Amino acid sequence: MITLTENAAKHINGYLANRGKGLGVRLGVKTSGCSGMAYNLEFVDEAQAEDTVFEQFGAKIFVDPKSLVYLDGTQVDYTKEGLQEGFKFDNPNVKDSCGCGESFHV
Numbered sequence: 001m002i003t004l005t006e007n008a009a010k011h012i013n014g015y016l017a018n019r020g021k022g023l024g025v026r027l028g029v030k031t032s033g034c035s036g037m038a039y040n041l042e043f044v045d046e047a048q049a050e051d052t053v054f055e056q057f058g059a060k061i062f063v064d065p066k067s068l069v070y071l072d073g074t075q076v077d078y079t080k081e082g083l084q085e086g087f088k089f090d091n092p093n094v095k096d097s098c099g100c101g102e103s104f105h106v
Contacts, residue, residue, distance in 0.1 A: 002027065002054040002061050005077040008087060009057030016043070023047060024060030027076065028067040037070065039089055 004012070016022045028040045044062045047053065051062045063071060074091040 001073065002063060002071060003075045004054070004056040004059055004061060005075065006057050008076045008078040009059035011078040011087075012059040012061075013057075019043065021045060024053070024055075024062055026051075026062045026064070027071060027074075028064055029070050039087075041087065 012025055016024070022043045022045055024044050026040075026042050026044045028042075029037045030040045031037060044060075047062060048064065050065055052065070052068055054061045054063070061076065070093055071091065073093065074089055077088045077090065079085065079088045
């Protein structure tokens with residue numbers, strides 16, 4: 001299960017409204033960075049048959065089966081800390097992450 005905070009849902013819905021179309025966002029993982037994997041977010045205009053869809057506060061997150069193995073239990077938040085703002089992932093499956101926080105290892 002993937003959960004969204006209310007703040008994350010608000011930002012997803014705002015991005016979709018500004019874009020003028022879309023069903024939600026796709027959360028996935030890709031091979032990248034110094035620790036092996038990185039989170040990937042992209043707009044979803046059409047759902048795939050194999051997607052698992054999680055919805056909270058009116059926002060939808062689509063996850064493919066391969067990514068769900070690494071993301072199950074993740075909470076997605078949207079934070080602002082000083083000049084930095086963006087989505088934050090609290091993933092209980094992460095065993096190690098790089099110093100810059102851009103990639104992780106499960």
